[in-house]
Amino acid sequence: MTPSPASLRITTPTDTTIVLTRAFQAPLRLVWEAMFTPDRMRRWMLPPPGLTLTSCVCEPRLGGALKLAWKSEDADPVMTLEGTFTDVVFHERIVHTEAIALASGQVISSLVEEHAFTEEGGVTFMSITQTYESKEARDGAIGSGMDQGMEACYQQLDALMAEAP
């Protein structure tokens, strides 16, 4: 089966990295604008269930800030993301640090994210390389989700078993 242009590919080329690749049916300048302009970001940076994005700062230039905050019904902020842009090549490459913290100040995820873009015939190819501090941290980023995925899978199997003669 040939993956559709929109299909997201996720690989783990090294112990500490996750690489996401995806194509968009849009020119690179629009993808760049959508990904790094706060008003546009609000539209697609969908928050986790129950959370609302309250502030969004994105300054895609060397030394510029990346700052997002979310609130829940009980806490404002309940979670923050703070980072700094460490490399920006306009319409080509962008690197930023990123630390996600709870209101208590406890950092739950810390990584470097590199975005690389190329455009061919109106289609934009993007790759995001996330580099974590350790293999454990990398596995944790995927793993918490993987457990849920596996659990859903087990539940489907339980249902299948119940139906089996």
Added chain:
Amino acid sequence: MLRQLSSGERNLSELAAPLRMTFPAASKHVRVLEGAKLVRRRVDGRQHLCRLSAAPLEDANGWTGQFRRNWEVRLEALDSLLDEMKAEERERRRR
């Protein structure tokens, strides 16, 4: 049963015991899992050894699970936004 197998190869008795199943019931269970290509069984002497055939599980749900889905949802929202932005641009050019 799959949870048990996720930590390694087991024979049928080992699989049956914690589930309080009889040997034939466990065997039937394994047959269903084999049919779904989730488990592989090999016979070693008198033992039936089972192990996870992980590939279909990975294919079915993606080993990246929720991480993948979170990104997919966002990137699909980004697709919609890009469609709007393309339309805005066409509109501006028309004026």
